[in-house]
Amino acid sequence: MPRLTDARKELRRAQITEAAVRCFSRNGLERTSIADITAESGLSTGSIYAHYRNKADLVQASAHAVLAKRAEALGEYAGSDTPPDPDELLDRLIAGIDPVEARVGVQTWGEATNNPVIHGIVVDTIDRMRAMVHDSVTAWLVKVEHLEPAEAQERATPIAHRVQSLYLAQLLYTALQSPTEETAP
Amino acid sequence: MPRLTDARKELRRAQITEAAVRCFSRNGLERTSIADITAESGLSTGSIYAHYRNKADLVQASAHAVLAKRAEALGEYAGSDTPPDPDELLDRLIAGIDPVEARVGVQTWGEATNNPVIHGIVVDTIDRMRAMVHDSVTAWLVKVEHLEPAEAQERATPIAHRVQSLYLAQLLYTALQSPTEETAP
DNA sequence: CTGCAAAAAGAATCGCTGTTCTGCTTGTGA
DNA sequence: TCACAAGCAGAACAGCGATTCTTTTTGCAG
Numbered sequence: 172m173p174r175l176t177d178a179r180k181e182l183r184r185a186q187i188t189e190a191a192v193r194c195f196s197r198n199g200l201e202r203t204s205i206a207d208i209t210a211e212s213g214l215s216t217g218s219i220y221a222h223y224r225n226k227a228d229l230v231q232a233s234a235h236a237v238l239a240k241r242a243e244a245l246g247e248y249a250g251s252d253t254p255p256d257p258d259e260l261l262d263r264l265i266a267g268i269d270p271v272e273a274r275v276g277v278q279t280w281g282e283a284t285n286n287p288v289i290h291g292i293v294v295d296t297i298d299r300m301r302a303m304v305h306d307s308v309t310a311w312l313v314k315v316e317h318l319e320p321a322e323a324q325e326r327a328t329p330i331a332h333r334v335q336s337l338y339l340a341q342l343l344y345t346a347l348q349s350p351t352e353e354t355a356p
Numbered sequence: 357m358p359r360l361t362d363a364r365k366e367l368r369r370a371q372i373t374e375a376a377v378r379c380f381s382r383n384g385l386e387r388t389s390i391a392d393i394t395a396e397s398g399l400s401t402g403s404i405y406a407h408y409r410n411k412a413d414l415v416q417a418s419a420h421a422v423l424a425k426r427a428e429a430l431g432e433y434a435g436s437d438t439p440p441d442p443d444e445l446l447d448r449l450i451a452g453i454d455p456v457e458a459r460v461g462v463q464t465w466g467e468a469t470n471n472p473v474i475h476g477i478v479v480d481t482i483d484r485m486r487a488m489v490h491d492s493v494t495a496w497l498v499k500v501e502h503l504e505p506a507e508a509q510e511r512a513t514p515i516a517h518r519v520q521s522l523y524l525a526q527l528l529y530t531a532l533q534s535p536t537e538e539t540a541p
Numbered sequence: 542c543t544g545c546a547a548a549a550a551g552a553a554t555c556g557c558t559g560t561t562c563t564g565c566t567t568g569t570g571a
Numbered sequence: 572t573c574a575c576a577a578g579c580a581g582a583a584c585a586g587c588g589a590t591t592c593t594t595t596t597t598g599c600a601g
Binding site: 196197198199200201202274277278279280281282283284285286290293294297333335336337339340341343346347 | 381382383384385386387459462463464465466467468469470471475478479482518520521522524525526528531532
């Protein structure tokens with residue numbers, strides 16, 4: 172039964188979501204039509220529908236890809252064995268922000284206020300990020316500040332909250348900075 | 357030349373934007389149709405188009421109304437003659453958040469990444485808010501912490517940035533908390 | 542009071558967009 | 572190498588939604 176090999180199939184899916192993310196970044200989740208993605212990806216309508224059930228499905232996959240990538244980058248810093256202090260952690264997080272992803276990320280927040288599926292993805296991602304920041308801060312408190320693990324855990328909570336918040340705000344600022352590039356009217 | 361008296365006209369416009377904001381909060385900026393606003397406001401298509409050039413115009417007016425209201429509330433705290441310390445200021449700001457407005461506010465951020473007019477409104481509002489927070493913090497540094505005005509100005513900047521960021525993040529959290537209420541499918 | 546232009550209602554229009562359908566093409570397993 | 576199902580292209584379709592148009596109603600100036 173000759174279908175595409177899994178690797179190739181995944182490749183196509185990635186090709187599509189990547190094109191979609193570029194479109195979304197330019198025109199927004201709703202204002203991007205399937206035709207836009209068709210043009211951007213070089214594929215055709217039929218091809219896209221062969222890989223994604225419908226547009227909502229594609230939006231969901233794209234959102235997941237963008238947010239997961241961000242969370243993943245965060246995981247690296249958090250897992251380091253010489254944990255950065257909170258300010259340093261925040262600086263690194265901010266340094267890793269990519270404007271295109273920031274824009275889609277912020278659009279995703281807006282979408283999450285009405286779209287249950289996207290809402291789930293966003294909330295999960297934010298929770299996972301918070302947990303990782305919390306771990307990183309705890310590790311710092313233990314290894315560098317020499318607190319007892321129990322107390323470190325507790326003290327880490329408000330610090331993690333602050334780091335997370337400042338990071339999210341910076342994501343917003345970044346998204347608002349890059350000028351709105353129009354496709355030809 | 358008998359048109360509506362200015363007061364009455366302003367009333368209608370407000371009636372429309374208020375209905376629009378409720379719709380936007382429920383269904384998002386894009387997914388809200390003129391028909392939805394028609395139903396919510398109890399008016400008709402024609403009436404809406406008599407007051408707003410088009411949907412973009414209406415979205416713009418609604419966004420402006422919501423953000424202006426938030427900025428205004430902030431102004432009150434900032435103008436107080438016993439300035440709150442930064443933590444207190446932040447607490448008050450957060451206490452003043454309304455879920456409906458938070459949702460529309462966050463949607464507005466997403467929209468601002470592609471829509472130049474909304475972008476302008478959002479950036480202006482954020483800048484104005486930052487200036488007010490800065491003033492409030494400066495006043496606190498001078499009156500309570502007894503710093504010289506010049507130094508207070510300078511020291512206030514990073515503090516204001518932090519307060520602003522934490523506030524914006526809280527706005528996001530609030531928008532994500534209230535569950536996505538659906539209109540009947 | 543009264544007339545009339547603006548405002549409101551609601552039907553009609555028209556373009557756009559998601560989705561489906563119909564064949565051709567191509568990759569894969571034997 | 573081959574055969575055939577899955578991929579893919581692109582046209583066709585269907586429905587929705589912004590805007591416009593026509594008709595009726597209404598509020599204000601005189």
